[in-house]
Amino acid sequence: MPDKILFPLLVAAGMGLFACNAARYTTGAAETASGVVFEPDDKYASMRIPALVLTPKQTLLAFCEGRIGNASDWADMNLILRRSTDGGKTWSNITVLDTSRQSPVGNPTPIVDDRGVVHLLYQKDYKDAWYIRSEDDGKSWSVPENITHVYDQFKPEYNWKVLAPGPGHGIQLQSGRLLAAVWLADSRKLTPRRSHAPSCVATIYSDDHGATWHRGAIVADSSALIPNPNESQPVELSDQRVLLSIRNPSTAKRRAFSESPDGIGGWTPARLAPELFDPTCMASIVRVPLWKPEGKPALVFVNPDSRHIEKNPRANLSASVSFDDGKTWKLHKVLDSGPSGYSDMATGKNGTIYCLYETNTQNNKGFNYSLVLKTFTPQWLQQTNNQK
Secondary structure (H helix, E strand, O other): OOOOOOEOOEEOOOOOEEEOOOOOEEEOOOOEEEEEEEOOOOOOOEEEEEEEEEOOOOOEEEEEEEEEOOOOOOOEEEEEEEEEOOOOOEEEOOEEOOOOOOOOEEEEEEEEOOOOOEEEEEEEOOOEEEEEEEOOOOOOEOOOEEOHHHHHOOOOOOOOOEEEEOOOOOEEOOOOOEEEEEEEEOOOOOOOOOOOOOEEEEEEEEOOOOOOOEEEEEEEEOOOOOOOOOOEEEEEOOOOOEEEEEOOOOOOOEEEEEEEOOOOOOOOOOEEEEEEEOOOOOOEEEEEEEEOOOOEEEEEEEEEOOOOOOOOOOEEEEEEEEOOOOOOOOEEEEEEEEEOOOEEEEEOHHHOEEEEEEEEEEEOOEEEEEEEEEEEOHHHHHHOOOOO
16 A cells, blocks of 8 residues: 655646636537647647546546657656646646656556545556555645556566556446556567567456555457457446457457456457447547436447548547447547547546547657547537448
């Protein structure tokens, strides 16, 4: 258990709030709004790898990697946070969550529990795993605790050289279990940097509110059907089973899924969803407990659906909806037709969906990524939809 004495957060440029100006917070249809949350500045060349949660007090916590110098996965970077208490209209200044010099530091994977505690898993240098928690809606955090020993429990079965949680939010099951997806790579390439393949996907969990963490079973290892599964995200189904959405670079270019009765074992063989194009990119998935007007639960999946774009770059961020626990996906709508990438979602009152996602522009130094928050409702998704 980490030290329970909370240390003050280091906040860049003071404690004030900045308000999104009119150009940065826009409303289109009555049930959608968008605004920039993170963008490059004098310190950060690129903002990548979003994670988003909503606390019981309705505070949005937006996490990402502030990459210094360039957008590389191996760049120097800070794990950073912004808070919003008004549904994303205004945001706090940037908070640096881990001030160590070890780089890279990232893959934020937050979990909000039923007590309002925010648990955050992350990695350093893709070889050490860390855990912190906040009991005051993200204002202050516990002293970081190294939990690499949890991942070491996989080594007799899978001799990993690279580890990472998520990225994107984990979940608390109705049983109380805290659950996060993780991926591991048995890297053959040791220099100059460790490769992220071949890889497998698994879960880690806590049954005591984050005091201790344990490994689950390996969900999917690299295979001919689903090679190098990696960045994944869990969602609890209507019957309390767990569905894991799995990124993979298969030639079929489709999202993979596996199911478990408890999130830690008994996983079904991974299958591909024919309706969900996957350009090999992290994606987000959430459960909306009551989808109106149908009056039943639904799953919402978001990723860059670029199937109709030449060479399939990451673009055309789209939402798809399932009313049968992920067996089929019938409702589809474009959220952003421009360049887009990783995303994460949180659900609020009345089914409101918050989606934090990457956009990018290119210059002579490479890609500059910003993170945008889009807010929408089930009703807006159903106004018009694109059948695939």
